[in-house]
Amino acid sequence: MNFPAKLLGNNVVTKASSLLRHRGISIRHVVFAFALSIALLVLYFNYFRRTGYSFPIDVMHYAPVTPEVWTDRSFQVRDAFLHAYHGYERFAFPNDELRPLSNTSINNFNGWAVTAVDSLDTMHMMGLEQEYKRAMTAVHDTNFTLPANTRVPFFETVIRQLGGLLSAYALTNDDILRIRADQLGTILAPAFRTASGFPKYGVNTVRGTSDGPLVGSLAEIASYQMEYAYLGKITGKKEHVDRATTATRNFVNADLRQHGGMYPMFWNISSGQAKDAHLSVGAASDSAHEYILKQYLMTARKDKANLEMYLRFTSHVLNNLMYISPNRHLLYVTDSKLYRTGNRPTHNFEHLSCFLPGLLALGAHTLPLNNLEEVGLNFTALADDLLPKQKLGYEALASFDLKDLHLWAAEGLAQTCYLTYADQPTGLGPDIINMLSGGSRPEILWMDAMQDWRTSGRIGPPPGVGDKHPWVGDRTPRNAREREMAYAMRDYYVKNADYQLRPETVESLYILYRVTGDVKWRHRGWDIFQAIEKEAKTPSGYAIIDKVDTYNPQPLDAMPSFFLAETLKYLYLLFQQDDLVPLDKWVFNTEAHPFPVFEWTEEEKEAYGVL
Numbered sequence: 017m018n019f020p021a022k023l024l025g026n027n028v029v030t031k032a033s034s035l036l037r038h039r040g041i042s043i044r045h046v047v048f049a050f051a052l053s054i055a056l057l058v059l060y061f062n063y064f065r066r067t068g069y070s071f072p073i074d075v076m077h078y079a080p081v082t083p084e085v086w087t088d089r090s091f092q093v094r095d096a097f098l099h100a101y102h103g104y105e106r107f108a109f110p111n112d113e114l115r116p117l118s119n120t121s122i123n124n125f126n127g128w129a130v131t132a133v134d135s136l137d138t139m140h141m142m143g144l145e146q147e148y149k150r151a152m153t154a155v156h157d158t159n160f161t162l163p164a165n166t167r168v169p170f171f172e173t174v175i176r177q178l179g180g181l182l183s184a185y186a187l188t189n190d191d192i193l194r195i196r197a198d199q200l201g202t203i204l205a206p207a208f209r210t211a212s213g214f215p216k217y218g219v220n221t222v223r224g225t226s227d228g229p230l231v232g233s234l235a236e237i238a239s240y241q242m243e244y245a246y247l248g249k250i251t252g253k254k255e256h257v258d259r260a261t262t263a264t265r266n267f268v269n270a271d272l273r274q275h276g277g278m279y280p281m282f283w284n285i286s287s288g289q290a291k292d293a294h295l296s297v298g299a300a301s302d303s304a305h306e307y308i309l310k311q312y313l314m315t316a317r318k319d320k321a322n323l324e325m326y327l328r329f330t331s332h333v334l335n336n337l338m339y340i341s342p343n344r345h346l347l348y349v350t351d352s353k354l355y356r357t358g359n360r361p362t363h364n365f366e367h368l369s370c371f372l373p374g375l376l377a378l379g380a381h382t383l384p385l386n387n388l389e390e391v392g393l394n395f396t397a398l399a400d401d402l403l404p405k406q407k408l409g410y411e412a413l414a415s416f417d418l419k420d421l422h423l424w425a426a427e428g429l430a431q432t433c434y435l436t437y438a439d440q441p442t443g444l445g446p447d448i449i450n451m452l453s454g455g456s457r458p459e460i461l462w463m464d465a466m467q468d469w470r471t472s473g474r475i476g477p478p479p480g481v482g483d484k485h486p487w488v489g490d491r492t493p494r495n496a497r498e499r500e501m502a503y504a505m506r507d508y509y510v511k512n513a514d515y516q517l518r519p520e521t522v523e524s525l526y527i528l529y530r531v532t533g534d535v536k537w538r539h540r541g542w543d544i545f546q547a548i549e550k551e552a553k554t555p556s557g558y559a560i561i562d563k564v565d566t567y568n569p570q571p572l573d574a575m576p577s578f579f580l581a582e583t584l585k586y587l588y589l590l591f592q593q594d595d596l597v598p599l600d601k602w603v604f605n606t607e608a609h610p611f612p613v614f615e616w617t618e619e620e621k622e623a624y625g626v627l
């Protein structure tokens with residue numbers, strides 16, 4: 017019980033009744049006043065103690081901005097892109113990436129000019145014809161044969177290089193892109209020669225063999241369906257389409273009962289079955305979850321298996337992996353691992369997981385979540401083969417409007433992703449934080465807080481969703497004690513303090529802006545872009561920044577290709593007035609390369625056995 021609050025309540029009653037009696041007012045009024053204050057107390061305890069939502073006064077106000085200013089901001093992003101790309105061209109092309117402090121280059125993939133190929137579609141969208149033309153020389157000249165003792169990393173090459181070629185083809189129809197994509201897709205195909213059809217880690221392009229352990233991470237074995245399906249579509253080759261469908265087929269056949277219908281982090285590539293119980297949407301898992309929905313959307317929403325898998329995975333996440341932090345009520349998603357005491361949340365929150373709000377918003381935007389019967393689905397029946405506890409969880413979800421619920425989850429998570437930037441002295445977001453949990457504070461599952469919120473009359477915004485201020489307390493604690501205090505009040509400590517120029521947060525801000533039309537997502541993106549300009553810019557490009565949680569951030573000598581392919585692309589699209597890539601016509605792969613939504617023709621369905 018909260019004593020000060022209670023005493024305050026009683027004082028109000030005492031003072032009020034003596035005042036009334038003084039004026040000769042009956043005992044009925046006193047009883048009424050007493051009942052009223054009890055009611056207020058009940059409200060108080062429901063509102064503050066049990067769920068404790070922030071008041072709407074906690075809103076960040078942004079001054080309105082004219083359309084011209086937004087357009088100008090998109091051009092500032094284009095200037096940033098040119099700065100980064102010109103540095104790459106001058107000091108690194110045709111190697112993979114620029115090292116932006118030493119003005120040198122690095123071939124951390126295959127030496128196939130990955131930054132140039134990864135950047136093609138962004139240049140096309142930004143209207144950068146000269147840069148595009150020069151980058152195309154790499155598309156013409158790259159020799160996909162590597163020295164005999166090296167291997168091509170399958171996953172990274174598919175999402176960056178193959179994805180880059182395919183989306184540039186989709187935007188331009190230039191046939192050389194289709195031809196090179198076909199060659200690359202074919203040269204990578206030995207990876208699929210496994211008992212399950214899940215790809216191995218790498219390919220030796222000289223020997224035509226696959227290479228790597230027989231246990232693979234979820235993201236690496238299942239983030240290629242979109243690329244191979246679209247490649248099959250534009251080449252008319254059945255073998256590409258067959259490759260695209262192996263992951264879906266394996267997932268449908270996998271036994272996931274003990275994982276609540278979610279896909280664990282490691283898989284046996286021989287048997288095609290899950291190998292551990294680590295459930296996560298972060299590193300080593302992330303894009304596999306993303307492709308479940310996106311494969312469904314890209315192939316014109318015909319493949320119901322993918323839709324069912326998406327609903328199961330999101331339901332498990334909403335019910336089991338989403339929590340509210342104790343003081344600021346920040347909504348976050350974490351992972352759960354097998355400890356001696358059973359599967360427990362780590363309360364880590366990764367920057368990589370910040371794609372999830374965008375994915376949930378995309379799902380809420382495109383799927384009939386509040387009317388699944390329309391597509392022949394019975395939502396609660398999806399839990400029929402799960403444990404009774406999971407089944408109850410589905411019923412809890414179904415007692416809300418599922419579309420609202422997904423969108424609230426998206427908004428709350430995206431806000432926390434943004435706040436992890438805005439909370440820091442640099443304005444840049446750390447790679448991993450650990451949320452306050454345990455001790456005297458019980459951990460609060462988001463869905464429990466949602467049920468409390470509903471029971472107490474839906475007062476204020478849903479838990480974790482109302483607008484919140486960045487942290488204004490001591491941002492740079494000097495010793496362990498101060499760190500402990502900051503942790504306790506800010507609700508998290510920074511576990512990995514580098515901003516790796518990653519896209520996930522601005523990606524989600526972009527999708528939320530397009531889906532909701534709420535300009536606050538744009539403003540938040542602008543905050544982040546300004547921090548990147550201020551902290552990460554070097555004379556020849558942009559650098560990863562370490563120690564974002566201090567006033568002495570440290571640049572590191574790396575500029576990943578995804579900074580150009582994803583981070584700057586999403587920022588540009590966020591500020592552009594025109595919706596250049598409508599979300600119902602295009603689907604972004606996990607490297608932000610847009611592929612068009614397409615339908616298989618009757619002949620293709622027959623020839624390939626697809627839906």
Ligand SMILES: *[C@@H]1O[C@H](CO)[C@@H](O)[C@H](O)[C@H]1NC(C)=O
Binds near residue numbers: 118
């Ligand atoms: C890298 O190149 C930029 C642009 O030419 C230059 O300003 C900077 O001094 C160079 N840095 C180093 C370490 O050479």
Ligand SMILES: *[C@@H]1O[C@H](CO)[C@@H](O)[C@H](O)[C@H]1NC(C)=O
Binds near residue numbers: 159160161163
């Ligand atoms: C590509 O590289 C391989 C291995 O170095 C070489 O044998 C082959 O001739 C090259 N192909 C072309 C078209 O240059």
Ligand SMILES: *[C@@H]1O[C@H](CO)[C@@H](O)[C@H](O)[C@H]1NC(C)=O
Binds near residue numbers: 291
């Ligand atoms: C993978 O599954 C196969 C076939 O069931 C089994 O023989 C093998 O031991 C498993 N490998 C691992 C690493 O679990």
Ligand SMILES: *[C@@H]1O[C@H](CO)[C@@H](O)[C@H](O)[C@H]1NC(C)=O
Binds near residue numbers: 394395396398400
């Ligand atoms: C949906 O499935 C559940 C079983 O999980 C069943 O009780 C319910 O009647 C079904 N609803 C409809 C409309 O078929």
